[in-house]
Amino acid sequence: MRISDKAAARLKELGVELRQGVSLAEETSLGIGGTTDEILLRRYESIPEVMRLLADEHIPHRLLGGGTNVLIVDGELPWVVLHLPTAHPGMRAEGNAAYVDASADLGGMVTFCAKHDLGGMEGLIGVPGSVGGALRMNAGAYGTQIGPHVREVELYRAATGEIETLRGSDIRFDYRHTSFAPDDLMLRVKLELPSKPFKEIIAGIKVCNEKRRASQPLNQKSAGCIFKNPPGGSAGRMIDELGLKGYRVGDAMVSDRHANFFVNAGHASCSDMLKLIDDVRERVRGAYDVELENEVIVWRN
Numbered sequence: 629m630r631i632s633d634k635a636a637a638r639l640k641e642l643g644v645e646l647r648q649g650v651s652l653a654e655e656t657s658l659g660i661g662g663t664t665d666e667i668l669l670r671r672y673e674s675i676p677e678v679m680r681l682l683a684d685e686h687i688p689h690r691l692l693g694g695g696t697n698v699l700i701v702d703g704e705l706p707w708v709v710l711h712l713p714t715a716h717p718g719m720r721a722e723g724n725a726a727y728v729d730a731s732a733d734l735g736g737m738v739t740f741c742a743k744h745d746l747g748g749m750e751g752l753i754g755v756p757g758s759v760g761g762a763l764r765m766n767a768g769a770y771g772t773q774i775g776p777h778v779r780e781v782e783l784y785r786a787a788t789g790e791i792e793t794l795r796g797s798d799i800r801f802d803y804r805h806t807s808f809a810p811d812d813l814m815l816r817v818k819l820e821l822p823s824k825p826f827k828e829i830i831a832g833i834k835v836c837n838e839k840r841r842a843s844q845p846l847n848q849k850s851a852g853c854i855f856k857n858p859p860g861g862s863a864g865r866m867i868d869e870l871g872l873k874g875y876r877v878g879d880a881m882v883s884d885r886h887a888n889f890f891v892n893a894g895h896a897s898c899s900d901m902l903k904l905i906d907d908v909r910e911r912v913r914g915a916y917d918v919e920l921e922n923e924v925i926v927w928r929n
């Protein structure tokens with residue numbers, strides 16, 4: 629979608645940077661996605677006004693974090709993408725609290741906390757993407773989830789048109805699901821973390837990095853796990869047992885390293901990847917009578 633010159637001029641007045649004709653294939657870890665204009669929300673304070681402008685001008689929009697958990701349709705997209713600037717995100721430690729901007733890299737936040745002897749986040753070290761994306765998804769790995777550490781979230785709420793602060797206890801964090809409204813835009817978080825000596829945290833980080841390297845196709849384009857694990861089961865194990873590692877539709881392929889990672893092995897299109905997802909879901913349903921739910925978020929038109 630192309631923003632009109634009139635809207636672009638008003639956005640500029642609000643201190644917003646507009647990037648035109650951005651290929652989202654280049655902004656996502658799967659390397660798949662069409663083209664649209666991108667709005668960089670540099671000043672959080674101006675977000676309510678920017679959102680009013682987008683509503684007045686009938687400009688549909690979606691928020692992209694690090695782009696590591698999304699599968700985006702190809703072609704000219706009918707919505708613009710909002711993005712929080714990733715350079716120099718705010719991070720501050722105070723006692724057992726860490727205050728972090730949502731645009732910060734999640735791994736960068738884990739190491740920042742480690743340097744301040746704040747632990748408990750070691751498991752998240754290899755989860756790519758932003759802190760905002762981790763909050764939305766309740767990212768987790770190796771027994772750690774971000775949710776239980778959240779004490780406050782500052783966010784823009786489309787429902788009120790204001791920037792508000794939610795208490796952690798008022799937010800539900802479930803397995804890869806949270807109670808944030810779909811159009812909430814997370815801006816900052818306050819985490820409470822246990823004190824731990826730096827050396828111990830680094831040792832924990834090393835263990836998690838090694839586990840990840842041993843089991844995941846980290847040098848290939850993916851969005852991590854495609855499906856959520858069903859209650860008490862493992863999506864990866866079922867797909868593996870069906871002999872589907874290496875199964876492909878065009879350049880979309882079930883990783884031969886981790887069966888719940890689907891990779892873009894060349895120039896996969898969004899429809900290749902969607903067909904692969906549907907095929908695998910159907911085979912699992914046929915063999916196990918289990919309906920796998922997507923973990924990856926699909927942005928269609």
Ligand SMILES: Cc1cc2nc3c(=O)[nH]c(=O)nc-3n(C[C@H](O)[C@H](O)[C@H](O)COP(=O)(O)OP(=O)(O)OC[C@H]3O[C@@H](n4cnc5c(N)ncnc54)[C@H](O)[C@@H]3O)c2cc1C
Pocket residue numbers: 657690691692693694695696697698712730731754755756757758759760761762763764765766767768769812813814815844846850851852853925
């Ligand atoms: C190699 C690899 C390994 C992975 N391993 C794991 C793992 O172990 N555990 C795990 O949980 N995930 C894993 N993932 C998936 C992914 O990294 C996480 O879900 C991550 O938290 C997504 O963050 P992101 O910033 O990239 O979000 P995006 O992919 O950009 O967006 C995901 C969703 O979050 C929303 N969102 C993003 N930022 C904000 C914000 N500031 N406010 C409101 N909504 C927002 C988007 O609108 C979208 O709906 C892996 C991915 C890859 C590629």
